Amino acid sequence: MEEFLRIRLGDCKYNHQSKCAHPSPYVILDSPNIFITDPGGEFPVKIALEDHDAHLAVSNPNGTTVCVVKTDNCLFNDDTKKCDCFVFSNDKFYSVEIKENSSGNRNKKRNKAVEQLTATFEFLIRSGIDLSPYEVKAIICFSRNDQYPIRASSNSQRAIFQSRFNASLEEGNVITI
Amino acid sequence: MRSSLVVKNFGPIDFVDLDLRNVNVFIGPQASGKSALAKLLTIMKAPRRFLRFTDSSKSSYEHTQNSFFGILEEYNVSSFLKRNTEINFSSELHDIKYKDGELIYTPKLLNAIDEIELLKSNFEHNTDRLTMLIKQITNKFIFINLHVSRILHGEHSKILFTSDSAKLFSSEKLDAIISVLKETEANLSSNTALYIPSERAFINIIKNASLNLIHNNVPIPKHILAFGAEVEKSVIREIDLSFLHKKLIYRNINGEDRIFTEHGDNIKLTEAASGIQSVLPVLIPILHHQGAAGHRSFVIEEPELNLFPLAQYELIKKLESTRREAVWDDYGSIHTYTTHSPYILSALNNLLYANKIISTEREFKGGIQNDKRKKIENAVSQVVSSNINPYYFTAYQIRDGRAESIIDRNSGLIMNNYIDEASDTLADDFDALLNIEKQWRNF
Numbered sequence: 001m002e003e004f005l006r007i008r009l010g011d012c013k014y015n016h017q018s019k020c021a022h023p024s025p026y027v028i029l030d031s032p033n034i035f036i037t038d039p040g041g042e043f044p045v046k047i048a049l050e051d052h053d054a055h056l057a058v059s060n061p062n063g064t065t066v067c068v069v070k071t072d073n074c075l076f077n078d079d080t081k082k083c084d085c086f087v088f089s090n091d092k093f094y095s096v097e098i099k100e101n102s103s104g105n106r107n108k109k110r111n112k113a114v115e116q117l118t119a120t121f122e123f124l125i126r127s128g129i130d131l132s133p134y135e136v137k138a139i140i141c142f143s144r145n146d147q148y149p150i151r152a153s154s155n156s157q158r159a160i161f162q163s164r165f166n167a168s169l170e171e172g173n174v175i176t177i
Numbered sequence: 178m179r180s181s182l183v184v185k186n187f188g189p190i191d192f193v194d195l196d197l198r199n200v201n202v203f204i205g206p207q208a209s210g211k212s213a214l215a216k217l218l219t220i221m222k223a224p225r226r227f228l229r230f231t232d233s234s235k236s237s238y239e240h241t242q243n244s245f246f247g248i249l250e251e252y253n254v255s256s257f258l259k260r261n262t263e264i265n266f267s268s269e270l271h272d273i274k275y276k277d278g279e280l281i282y283t284p285k286l287l288n289a290i291d292e293i294e295l296l297k298s299n300f301e302h303n304t305d306r307l308t309m310l311i312k313q314i315t316n317k318f319i320f321i322n323l324h325v326s327r328i329l330h331g332e333h334s335k336i337l338f339t340s341d342s343a344k345l346f347s348s349e350k351l352d353a354i355i356s357v358l359k360e361t362e363a364n365l366s367s368n369t370a371l372y373i374p375s376e377r378a379f380i381n382i383i384k385n386a387s388l389n390l391i392h393n394n395v396p397i398p399k400h401i402l403a404f405g406a407e408v409e410k411s412v413i414r415e416i417d418l419s420f421l422h423k424k425l426i427y428r429n430i431n432g433e434d435r436i437f438t439e440h441g442d443n444i445k446l447t448e449a450a451s452g453i454q455s456v457l458p459v460l461i462p463i464l465h466h467q468g469a470a471g472h473r474s475f476v477i478e479e480p481e482l483n484l485f486p487l488a489q490y491e492l493i494k495k496l497e498s499t500r501r502e503a504v505w506d507d508y509g510s511i512h513t514y515t516t517h518s519p520y521i522l523s524a525l526n527n528l529l530y531a532n533k534i535i536s537t538e539r540e541f542k543g544g545i546q547n548d549k550r551k552k553i554e555n556a557v558s559q560v561v562s563s564n565i566n567p568y569y570f571t572a573y574q575i576r577d578g579r580a581e582s583i584i585d586r587n588s589g590l591i592m593n594n595y596i597d598e599a600s601d602t603l604a605d606d607f608d609a610l611l612n613i614e615k616q617w618r619n620f
Contacts, residue, residue, distance in 0.1 A: 107601035156590035
């Protein structure tokens, strides 16, 4: 998948000004725990092996080879609405949008995240990227996850994602590879 | 069945334009006007509760400011009427327009019946027009169609009305058809709509003291009394209430309402839990209609009243499983809900999605095998006992005097809305509290 993405989507669009520890959008890891943080502003996500304040924890108990792809402010330029990163292994593909919710407005941010994730999947389809061999999930990552009270519209969004992209739309801070 | 209700400057409503179908939902904050709209819908569905004949030989109706004001007063919304109030209601049965203090009632079906009556005197020469008029009516009203066919083709006929049926017209048969048309029209225009108020549990309490209350001139709103009378008329011997509590059963024993528990004990309805007292006045008239022919429209104010979240879900499933789709204007029932509950809204959304899964499989172009289709339908029915066709569903959020549809017509599902936003506001506040605690800890 990594090679295929490289061919179809290329490399970092900000190479000339990048100050990233990992200059490539494609970061290969096999650690049991991987932490991803959205620093905000015009920076791509930060990937670390230890970060207790991270927005998203990737649990990889079997030490599988995992590829994290920095999308926003890295692989994709500003013209494209997109999620923050992809995380994938041999059989799982996650598209992740991180939303900082300490300032409130969770509802607006969720709807924005759904828009970005939808645009990302539409872009992947247009780019001829076949996700059918993978278990596909779209993750909205709030710094704190809430399940209740129930929201009819969130269920509708899940149904639409499943129908359009065969992807499960979820909210959470932890994904397991 | 479709109708439309346009309201301007009525109480908190500035302007709303509602396309209404077989299941309608109004959500909105307190005092947004959703109940006022639901009450207006009830009034407009059955206008001959307040309009009177001026000439019994013709379809002309007397409508005074007083009679309209009177019915608004009955529903406790009369003070919402303003100088510049405008109301437009339109259905297959009739149109009603209220503007500049004047109400214009156009009984569309009755006007057609009047024309049939006029043409009847020379029916041999008017066969084409008569056939067209009767065909137009029978296409929209299935019970009228069945009656007309029986009149023309004989009591045991199973043929529906066609242009060929017109060959059997006679003066006597046309008289019989006109009589059926008038009876159905009068019934639909007078008794179709029932408003199930949020004060419904109150009728259980006053039931045995009604004479005393009338004697002492206790001012109980008329729409509550009218609803109480309707429940009293609708006798149901037994209702399974196990969706509220294990083996709970309602029985009407010699006119007395009793609740039987799983241990075989029984108590008076007035002694039962508030949830039971709120649910029964909803179920009794609706289940009573289930066993009857004809059409009814039920407006159910806050079905969630006094109910645990799961019981709210079960109630919606029960109500929707009893509803026959009103695909004709004299058949089935319409449910209009007003609610504040995220569980009611999500329950309805689940039923919409259940229908979508079943329908998608039905529409599968490659031709899905029958046994596979049945398996899918069975699997869906194992999860939810009923479903709602999104085509027949509308949902509106009412706020700041306006109404906005919250249905996505492409997916047939409920989209972002005030109730869901409220859930997120609670989460936002919890986040803010967590932040404060974190800042204090680091201070």
